[in-house]
Amino acid sequence: MHGRLKVKSTAEQQEAKRKEREKKLQLYNGATSKIFSKELLHLCGEVLAVNPDFYTLWNFRKEVFLQLQKSKSPKELQNLFISELFFLESCLKMNPKSYGTWHHRCFIMDTMPEPDWVRELELCNQFLKYDERNFHCWDYRRFIVKRANISPEAELEFSMSKISNNFSNYSSWHYRSKLLPVIYPDQTQPMGVSEEALLKGETKQAIDSISVFQADQRVTVSFLQHIQVGKTANIVLECDGTKDVNLPTGVEFTLAVRLIISDAEVCSARLHIPVGDNTSKRWVPSGAASRFSQELSAVKTETLQQELESVTQLMEVETDNKWAVLTAVLLMKALDPNKNRVEIMQNLHKLEALDIKRTEYYRDLRSKFLVEAVIDAMDQKANQGEASSETSSALNLSARDLTKLYHPELLTLVTSADLSNNRLRDVRHFSFLQSIRELRLSDNCVKSCQGLEHLPHLERVFLDNNQLSSPESLSALVTCPHLKLLDLSGNPVLDHSTALEGIKEMLPDVEIITQHTS
């Protein structure tokens, strides 16, 4: 029962309504009980007109039409099907959102001798005029377009006319997002749109429109499409330039790994192994400045730069327009995340204040960018041959308002991490930190050590001033074989007088700090 207003009525009105309902009920019960014994299409139709979600009755009608196919002449049959289409039209006018009605129409069109697809497309136009967001009707349109072989170009034009009629029509924008990769395929990634098409027309239009209309979600979203990476991919592993991956012994060699999508290289990384070196090494991405962004061509950079300028202008006029700020952040991230870091962070702070319902989203996004910057810096150092130095295995992100440690899978070689003075709520994905020896988590909001299980080298954990409230919240640490020191001061768990003994029993070989001497 969606959108049915509850009306307070007088006793009299209620009585009248009750009588009317009783009458309907009689008709309805009469209809349902007869249907299964008699072939009464019109009676069943009366019920469906009131109650189109009564799927068994649609099934019944389908059975009837399949029977009629055997006994009627093509001409008679065509007429019967046409009258069914008229009946469906009247049902759809009353309830345009019934799955069963739309599916029955598909069935009829697929079963009738001479379906008129042009008329159906016109019907879709009419229904979309009445409600341009009816997803059932858009789905039916896709069905017709497929059956009638209507060109994607014609449909793109249709979507354009819908958009120029109402710019804020998410359905039309969605429809375009599916047509563009078909009309302008990008050879380098499946379901990608060629750069040329995006730069000349599509993105330009979307971004230009921001400066005319108040920006909203679909604008930002349609821009996102061309900074996304494809999904399915092949990974190629090479040793010294050949695909023979038997690692040689006693000689220097270089391992290379490439990610291939539809015959095109998306990214690659290499690792040089000198003789007799047994230390762990980082894979260094070759080429790109950052492993978190795609490399942009000169023309793409120029276009995005122009868009950034117009969005920045819009931000000056409409200071509280969150869509403009968010678009600016994404553009700056795509252009050069490291050069624009300060401004990106400032804008994300601004978004936290502008859009308070989604504060935590912006905080997580900021945390993600922070971690990415640190990993980029590690990659750079490794590229310059400092891979084995102390600094690259130490991670310092203390006092950065961090809410989440993103990309832990890229931090497997980190030996010490200072994450103190942040807003971390959990350590659930820290199990990736397989080389960690010292973990500083002082002054966060951690409630449980779940995620620190079986860390093979972990020796010292600083968890002072967190929200650990029971010995059970520490049980994960039992499985860390080399744990020597645990700082628990300032946690509610110590408020219980017996808790400390329990913890000591649980972690007999660990020195537990419970109080800081100042």
Added chain:
Amino acid sequence: MGTPVKDIVIPSNAPKSLMLQKHADYIAAYGDKKDDYEYVMTEFLRMNGMYWGLTSMALAGQLDRMDKSEVIEFVQSCQHECGGFSCSIGHDPHLLSTLSAVQILTLYDALDKVDTEAVVKWVKSLQQADGSFYGDKWGEVDTRFSFCAVACLALLHRLEELDVDKAVEFVVSCMNFDGAFGCRPGSESHSGQVYCCVGMLSVTGHLHHINADQLGWWLCERQLASGGLNGRPEKLPDVCYSWWVLASLKIIDRLHWVDKDKLVQFILACQDDETGGFADRPGDMVDPFHTLFGLAALSLLGDATIKPVNPVLCMPEEVIRKAGIKLQLL
């Protein structure tokens, strides 16, 4: 300028605290009015309705008020020779009612009361070469049915009977540029379908296909100024989306991206303090569907008076744990 944002204003006299007992009483009395117009008109979703009502009662901790043997007898009589269940006696079997039937039987730990072998065979028969599922023999395809199929077989501990890889491939092909999902490949994103697709990938352990930050952003943008969540951009808020959106966010570990206090306020305002039950929006008619999703959403939001709910199967956590069903969460 842009189109005005569609939203509602919560009336100042709307309920502000949970009336759990009233809701339980509303559900317990719902089945007593079998001659009521409303009741008869909704026969085509009776099995779903029973699942909504019984799960509401279970979440309120009052399942024992319902007539267990009557329910099981009804479910038994809705199973067809093919193995599928219909929404009511004399209707046709469908995946939507089959999942509800299996959920009800799981709730009562009574799966042995029906022919589960036949259910498995029938669900399996609905899978198509492209991995998708028909809802019944008439061939409608929808990602809702992909969820129903895998959820059903997971509850029966027979997931391996399906071509899971193909099924996953189909669901992934329904992902859009915004990270969300639609009914079929090419269909527009919709929160209800997002729940089904995310739930399907959770049941099958394939959540890595999801771009959690992208999808999470689209989902948290569903929250409007009133605090309520809508199903798609530019639509009105509705209590049932509190569930579809929130459960999806929970599964992908992004629940904190919405303003919980404002959402709780919106859901509570949709209660009817005279009759009990929840409506889609403040001041509308209540029904068991919105009552379950209102309660389940409040449970996810941490209301301790309601039992913890499983975000994937929308059943009490304790039932899922007891049944030994493993579900992936990010």
